[in-house]
Amino acid sequence: MSKTGYTTLLQFDFKEVLVLVLRFLLNDKVVEEANLPADLTVLEYLRNRQRLTGSKEGCASGDCGACTVVVATAVDGRVTYESINSCITFVGALHARQLITVEHLAQADRLHPAQQSMVDCHGSQCGFCTPGFVMSLFSMTKQPDIKPGPALRDQIDEHLGGNLCRCTGYRPIVEAATLAIQTTAEKPSDKFSENESAVLEILQSIENDDAQAHFHRPQRLTDLYAVRKKYPKAPLLAGGTDLALEVTQNLSQYPHIICLKSIVELNYCKSTDDQWLVGAGYTLSDFLTYFGALNSDIKTLLQRFGSTQVRNQGTVGGNIANASPIGDLPPLCIALGAQVVLESERGKRQIALEDFFIDYKKTALNSDEIVSGLRIPHSALKSSGSNNPQCKVYKISKRNDDDISAVCAVFNFQMDGEHLKEIKVAFGGMAAIPKRARHLENVLQGQALTTATLAAADSALEKDFQPISDARASAQYRLNVSKNLLRKMVLEVKSPDEPARVHDHVS
Numbered sequence: 360m361s362k363t364g365y366t367t368l369l370q371f372d373f374k375e376v377l378v379l380v381l382r383f384l385l386n387d388k389v390v391e392e393a394n395l396p397a398d399l400t401v402l403e404y405l406r407n408r409q410r411l412t413g414s415k416e417g418c419a420s421g422d423c424g425a426c427t428v429v430v431a432t433a434v435d436g437r438v439t440y441e442s443i444n445s446c447i448t449f450v451g452a453l454h455a456r457q458l459i460t461v462e463h464l465a466q467a468d469r470l471h472p473a474q475q476s477m478v479d480c481h482g483s484q485c486g487f488c489t490p491g492f493v494m495s496l497f498s499m500t501k502q503p504d505i506k507p508g509p510a511l512r513d514q515i516d517e518h519l520g521g522n523l524c525r526c527t528g529y530r531p532i533v534e535a536a537t538l539a540i541q542t543t544a545e546k547p548s549d550k551f552s553e554n555e556s557a558v559l560e561i562l563q564s565i566e567n568d569d570a571q572a573h574f575h576r577p578q579r580l581t582d583l584y585a586v587r588k589k590y591p592k593a594p595l596l597a598g599g600t601d602l603a604l605e606v607t608q609n610l611s612q613y614p615h616i617i618c619l620k621s622i623v624e625l626n627y628c629k630s631t632d633d634q635w636l637v638g639a640g641y642t643l644s645d646f647l648t649y650f651g652a653l654n655s656d657i658k659t660l661l662q663r664f665g666s667t668q669v670r671n672q673g674t675v676g677g678n679i680a681n682a683s684p685i686g687d688l689p690p691l692c693i694a695l696g697a698q699v700v701l702e703s704e705r706g707k708r709q710i711a712l713e714d715f716f717i718d719y720k721k722t723a724l725n726s727d728e729i730v731s732g733l734r735i736p737h738s739a740l741k742s743s744g745s746n747n748p749q750c751k752v753y754k755i756s757k758r759n760d761d762d763i764s765a766v767c768a769v770f771n772f773q774m775d776g777e778h779l780k781e782i783k784v785a786f787g788g789m790a791a792i793p794k795r796a797r798h799l800e801n802v803l804q805g806q807a808l809t810t811a812t813l814a815a816a817d818s819a820l821e822k823d824f825q826p827i828s829d830a831r832a833s834a835q836y837r838l839n840v841s842k843n844l845l846r847k848m849v850l851e852v853k854s855p856d857e858p859a860r861v862h863d864h865v866s
């Protein structure tokens with residue numbers, strides 16, 4: 360074995376292996392597993408089967424970050440690193456990837472800067488959360504856009520938003536993150552960068568085929584249709600950030616799972632002359648990068664969508680197909696006038712996203728169809744000629760980070776002098792489905808933003824929605840906050856340089 364261990368791995372001949380297996384790199388070892396349960400999580404696998412107990416289980420639902428690990432993937436000839444929650448990731452999703460755990464960061468007796476900085480800044484007390492924080496810090500050191508500078512503090516908050524610490528306090532941990540980034544900026548090389556080409560070669564040599572017995576990874580839509588016919592009861596899995604909770608929280612069992620992540624036809628985002636075409640497999644992190652650059656409110660919404668770990672795994676298609684009344688992309692994309700594309704062996708059809716949601720968790724999807732993508736018109740976000748669209752997005756939740764919306768409101772419109780035109784408003788959290796506020800739109804359309812308009816708008820909102828009370832907010836709160844969000848939008852339109860600061864947390 361060489362000093363790093365990777366040279367020997369390169370001599371491994373995968374072609375000799377004939378069994379149906381899951382193959383991936385577990386730290387620096389090639390692992391082959393046959394017949395693992397399809398619904399085994401990475402965390403269970405690490406702790407119970409590999410006895411790697413550095414990654415901790417706090418919540419088993421993606422909320423605390425104690426189980427954070429990093430996965431490295433070969434993308435366009437280089438290795439990319441992403442933090443994920445191992446408690447809500449199924450082990451089959453590791454095929455042809457490198458799983459990096461906290462046990463592997465140190466080199467001989469030298470700690471990685473992500474670890475040493477936590478020691479130097481006193482970032483740990485009981486230590487339960489520490490492996491998760493360290494892995495999030497490690498992942499940060501591997502992001503090319505994260506560097507010392509004015510943006511760093513926000514980037515730290517964004518990347519650590521999915522990690523909870525209940526005893527140290529966040530100040531020393533933020534200092535540790537700052538130090539880790541400074542240290543790696545001064546000395547970027549670590550054992551991971553030194554071994555990157557060897558890892559790349561290994562990952563690229565693992566065939567990305569549908570080779571697992573229970574966890575099916577079709578590569579093309581045609582393969583998907585065939586495997587769905589064979590296993591009609593098997594659930595579709597995209598990022599798993601909803602589906603895995605069925606296993607870890609509801610104790611559901613899935614003997615077979617069909618994973619959509621490798622289907623090339625679902626992984627894209629492109630701009631045509633008049634619209635953006637977004638594949639169902641596009642991750643929420645990628646959506647944040649692309650659409651966040653076009654509109655600062657969309658950026659803020661996506662930064663508050665789950666955590667970095669959740670956004671790295673979760674997909675656009677999963678958020679739409681899950682059809683939660685409190686999902687964040689549905690109200691956004693309904694207000695943007697998006698169409699959803701549904702596809703099956705029988706062909707493709709396209710409907711307005713607002714018509715996709717029929718009743719609580721009931722959608723227009725037929726049993727043989729999948730959500731294959733979204734179409735978002737440029738006119739909703741891009742100025743051209745007299746078209747000058749604005750998109751105001753507000754998410755109300757109990758916590759700022761990593762929390763589901765109590766209410767999400769999206770206003771997409773243009774101003775014609777003092778008057779509103781082309782207005783589309785959609786809300787999440789106000790009904791059994793994400794829904795357009797048609798009465799409100801009718802009242803606002805063509806009107807100036809006056810007190811009289813707002814009074815009429817309040818009554819219209821009450822006609823549009825009769826929300827329910829639940830653990831997130833009462834019905835009355837939801838109605839009141841919706842009316843206040845409308846006022847916030849009006850204030851921001853009237854004084855664009857002075858964003859209105861109204862409470863955006865449920866008290």
Ligand SMILES: Cc1cc2nc3c(=O)[nH]c(=O)nc-3n(C[C@H](O)[C@H](O)[C@H](O)COP(=O)(O)OP(=O)(O)OC[C@H]3O[C@@H](n4cnc5c(N)ncnc54)[C@H](O)[C@@H]3O)c2cc1C
Binds near residue numbers: 597603664678688762
């Ligand atoms: C800690 C945490 C925080 C979260 N925070 C938020 C939040 O702030 N806002 C929010 O909206 N959501 C949030 N979620 C929910 C979840 O992350 C999102 O709904 C996410 O977009 C789901 O995508 P996924 O790819 O992980 O879906 P999966 O879990 O893989 O799938 C979800 C459902 O959709 C089906 N499905 C997936 N893809 C397709 C497809 N292409 N066609 C047909 N069916 C499909 C699956 O069978 C499954 O039933 C959070 C979840 C967690 C665990």
Ligand code: FES
Binds near residue numbers: 417420423444
């Ligand atoms: S154990 Fe809490 S996020 Fe995984």
Ligand code: FES
Binds near residue numbers: 484
């Ligand atoms: S050090 Fe105890 S929870 Fe963070």
